[in-house]
Amino acid sequence: MFVKNSWYVAGWSDEVGQQKPLARIMLGEHVVLFRKTDGSVAALEDRCAHRRMPLSLGRITDKDTLICPYHGLTYNSSGKCVHVPGQDAPGEIRIRSYPVEERAGMVWLWMGPPNKAEIDKMFDCSWLERPGWHTTRLYRHAKANYLLLNDNLADLLHVAYLHIPSGGGSEDMGSAEMDLKIQGDGFHFERKTNDIPAPAGYGRLSNAQQNIDRWHLLDYQGPSFYRVHTGVAEIGSGGPDSDLPVGFGRWDILPHHFITPETEDTVHYFQVVGHEWVPTSDSWTFLNNVIDEDVWAIEHQQTALCAEPDIPMQTIPSDGPLRAMRGIVENMLAVETQTQ
Ligand code: FES
Ligand SMILES: [Fe+2]
Structure with missing residues (x-):
């Protein structure tokens, strides 16, 4: 549904x-x-x-x-x-x-x-239309139910493991300060890990010379829209508010995720990444590698779920935003059913 x-x-x-x-x-x-x-x-x-x-x-x-x-x-x-x-x-x-x-x-x-x-009711895209900003756009057709992609974006622990090959994450991010605030049919979620070595990709793109603070500031709007401010900045420079120049100790992006279910088993995944910096072949390769890791994961999940649909899933503390998202979608479906 x-x-x-x-x-x-x-x-x-x-x-x-x-x-x-x-x-x-x-x-x-x-x-x-x-x-x-x-x-x-x-x-x-x-x-x-x-x-x-x-x-x-x-x-x-x-x-x-x-x-x-x-x-x-x-x-x-x-x-x-x-x-x-x-x-x-x-x-x-x-x-x-x-x-x-x-x-x-x-x-x-x-x-x-x-x-x-x-x-x-349209998702706010104003950050993508800021004068002087640049965008990188990505599209993937994935063989998975759209809620698995929704899960992926609400569950930021995955960055610490799934995105190691691309250099987007590292196990140092496994523990984090987390704060979740539900707001109507959406939520704001913050996940921060301070004073860690930069994950390889972020280290290269930020050119950080010392440990960094790593953050995700996530806004979700149901049923399937996400905007994330994520990045790294050298420790003590202000994290998301750091005013270090991009490429001189800081590198951050504003990925916007637009998820359109195609069928129950497939999804259109549109992503537009907003950024202050001019795109390079390195940033292009990095962002494509990251999205491919996400699609790889959800397609394997879909295969496993189709093979054994009735096996229950265990819940862990970092699933809070994922569970909140699922609840919001269920509520939106229930409201629609009642008002038909
Ligand atoms: S005119 Fe369209 S199917 Fe006949
Ligand atoms: Fe991811």
Whole structure:
């Protein structure tokens, strides 16, 4: 089951053009996207009302319509059929359309009833649009239920072990000060480990000359959006507030994670990392290695869970944010069910 009443990322803005429709599966629904002549994006059910041909295999016209490739039924951007070959008037044939917004270089769809779409429910991306900031964007299609990716992002202990190969973490981070505050359908969580040797990747990118303070400041918004301020700074320089120059004792990033369930067993993982520094091939390789480690883990978990779904999982102290996230998602699902 998925929380429907939310904006989800369908794709990067530059994936949606005027020449070729884009097919995407979101929350188990087949969607087709195309860009209109005024530059805005239309999103429709990817299924012709006649014989269920995917409209994403069809053609966009200069009248902002989409023609089914099978027998030519033609739909406008609101999903209304405007032409049926061999029939004087198209009648009331209609397919579903989705509310669409573009923000921070991404196309977002409201997956619930259109009359419940509220723009202020979109995840805050303002840090990605700060003047002078740079971004690195990453995408992975993962063969795992989206909640396993949600778990991964809420569970920051994993950084100390899973990200050793990429140099993103070290076992020194196994113990940490932690603080969790639930806020409505989300939470703020802080995890800090002070005065440790820098994990290899952070040490190289920060050029720290002594032990560092390592932090994660995490904001979660249900059902599946995360913003993290994470980094290192030489000890005693202020941690997250350090004003050491980047690459001279400090290195930090603001990864934003946008999780769109595809099916019950697969997920679209969009990540946009905000940063003050100019991207380099080293930062690109580092960030890609980190995300690949996360995807590697959740895909193996998915395989194990599918093989033996009924074996219970043990809980440890660091699971607090993970359990909070699961509770928030369950609550959002329950509220939706009650108000349907
Ligand atoms: S299936 Fe689309 S027009 Fe026939
Ligand atoms: Fe991770």
